[in-house]
Amino acid sequence: MFDSKIKQLELLTAQYEKLLALSAAHGAAESVNQEKFLLKRVLDELTWDSLEDTVKQEKRKAAVVLLDKWSYEEGSAGNIAYEKSVVELYERIEALLSELTEDTTFSIRLKALLLIEKSFINEQKEFSKMRHMDYYIWSELFADNQAKIYYPLELAELNATFREMYRNWPKRPYKDIA
Incomplete structure (x- = not known):
């Protein structure tokens, strides 16, 4: 098609x-x-x-390398923390999705949020046009006591990466979150 x-x-x-x-x-x-x-x-x-999702991620990685090099060569303090954290978040989502095999309530909810965020990231080529999972919906799931049961899955690291990405996202709807 x-x-x-x-x-x-x-x-x-x-x-x-x-x-x-x-x-x-x-x-x-x-x-x-x-x-x-x-x-x-x-x-x-x-x-x-x-494009396949893996190709989109490779293109994002290449864009980050170029942005990083360009900002360095221009001598600017080029803050590409948002772009870097999007790439890192996507990598963590991919890794975690392959590890989630249970069908518990928490696991199903987590898979849904991860797939939504992955879809949002893949939706747009340009970082500036991306949208992301609602911060409070994401935070609510990770505040759930069930998250502690899944410690081996490195959910804390995933959550920290999402929060960092969100704080650096120029178009975030909740500007008060720092």
Whole structure:
């Protein structure tokens, strides 16, 4: 399904290159350029959606390396703590999902939250457009006494990583959480 849409959009994008040259003579270049931009945006989104989760994570890791290098070379205090913590959180979620085999109430709830957060992270290519699990829903589950039973699963580390990511998330809805 994605492949045929992607191919159609790639073809149209290439055709828009030709249209740009023709439209300049008729004074419609700006409109055609805006349409091309929208085509490219949809194409990028469909291409991202078609990728496997592991490929998306590899692309996020590569982006963090580039962001880190760029901020270092620019001499800025480039704070990419959010981006790094998203990558780390995703790694922890993947590891934990493979270890969760029980079907207890707590385990089912935990799997659900992890899969939701994983889906939210995978939804968007750009870190700045990502959304995340509600802080209070997440915290409520980890405050549950059942979490202590699952000590070998390193839930405390997962929770700490989520909290760090949340604190560094520029678009977090609860700004009072620091």
